[in-house]
Amino acid sequence: MNMKSLTKELWMDIPVRRKIVSIHREVEELVAQSGIKEGICLVNAMHITASVFINDNESGLHQDFDRFLERLAPHAPVSQYAHNGYEDNADAHLKRQLMGREVTIAITEGKMHLGPWEHVFYYEFDGQRKKRVLVKIIGE
Numbered sequence: 001m002n003m004k005s006l007t008k009e010l011w012m013d014i015p016v017r018r019k020i021v022s023i024h025r026e027v028e029e030l031v032a033q034s035g036i037k038e039g040i041c042l043v044n045a046m047h048i049t050a051s052v053f054i055n056d057n058e059s060g061l062h063q064d065f066d067r068f069l070e071r072l073a074p075h076a077p078v079s080q081y082a083h084n085g086y087e088d089n090a091d092a093h094l095k096r097q098l099m100g101r102e103v104t105i106a107i108t109e110g111k112m113h114l115g116p117w118e119h120v121f122y123y124e125f126d127g128q129r130k131k132r133v134l135v136k137i138i139g140e
Helices: 024-034 059-072 090-099
Strands: 004-013 019-022 039-045 050-055 102-108 119-124 130-139
Touching: 004 024, 004 119, 019 059, 024 039, 024 119, 024 130, 039 050, 039 119, 050 090, 050 102, 050 130, 059 090
Parallel strands: none
Antiparallel strands: 004 130, 019 119, 039 102, 039 130, 050 119
8 A cells, every 4th residue: 555645735815704715626636636546635724714615616505605604693793702802703713613624525536526516615704814725635
């Protein structure tokens, strides 16, 4: 068994507070670049106010996610949160907790092994600064 790995960081610089961004193509390219035929790909947001998730690449659904999360953890009024003192981003922490930190994707025959509508996304909840996404691919 000849185990290989590839580790890369994708830098995100989202100019608005909240946005869903496809990182599917970048992750797909890294899987191909790794040369790994059978393995696992971990993709995780390295910041506590952002998320990585897999779902349908459909703009209406993305709007639904945003409305749903804003109802559960509205940004304003910021005074409703105990965390808000240093920054006004308590809602972003809560939204990240709901959407999750990471995804793990099987690699089969050198490609991401996903369902027919599955797509990889980065979800920014407190943008306007650079953040990283870790892509770690392990296998043979």
